[in-house]
Amino acid sequence: MGKRKTRTRGKTHRTDLLTGYLEGISWRVFEHYPAALKGLIYREGGVYALYNRRKLFYVGLASDLNWRLKAHLKDRLAGKWDRFSVYLAREDHHIRQLESLLLRIAKPPGNRVQGSFRRSVNMYRALNNKMSTADADQRATLLGGHVERNRRRRKTRNEKGTVVLAGLVDRRIPLVAPLKGKTHRATLRRDGFISYKGKRYRSPSAAGAEAAGRGVNGWHFWRYRNAAGKWVRLKEMRR
Secondary structure, eight states, X not given: OOEEEEEETTEEEEEESEXXXXXXXXXXXXXXXXXXXXXXXXXXXXXXXXEETTEEEEEEEESSHHHHHHHTTTSTTTTSOSEEEEEEEOSOTHHHHHHHHHHHHHXXXXXXXXXXXXXXXXXHHHHHHHHHHHHHHXXXXXXXXXXXXXXXXXXXXXXXXXXXXXXXXXXXXXEEEEETTEEEEEEEOTTSOEEETTEEESSHHHHHHHXXXXXXXXXXXXXXEOTTSOEEEGGGGGO
């Protein structure tokens, strides 16, 4: 976690998420120096970690770290940890996500539940779909012929931009666009982007609009050299 910017009366200020921390402290500090510890973490909120013989055992979140740690000396965790760390934090919605992140990465044996990200999307299914698409594209390219044509037709029927163009070519190919006596040149990349004058565009129409200075249908505007060596409109890739 870095620093968060806030604006007040036109000025930009930086506020640290964490305001203080203690690491690797023995639980016996509650016996011998309770007042000293209380003066630092009483009614202070944040994330804490419990350790057993230097190994992470439990991670938690508390609005009063002093009270919560003392409670763990008597509840179900009593006797299962010998050192602790605390990370004082400002009131911020990121703290709960930070706790969840620690739970999911470290998987402390003392925690009964796994952290959750309520507003985040699990991208596992999306990755699986993209891998399946890449596999299908590769097979179609290797087999060629009607298999490749059918695959290209299905991909380009409803999609737009880089989603359509990605994987349609196995190497960069040149594009041209004759317009008012001038020939504009671009490149179709393997990732589906179109490069024109050093910039990348997400769709043929976006690149074409930049070249023409007005809105155009990029599939009609750009041309590529087909297998027969003829310059044909980019829309032929969709057939």
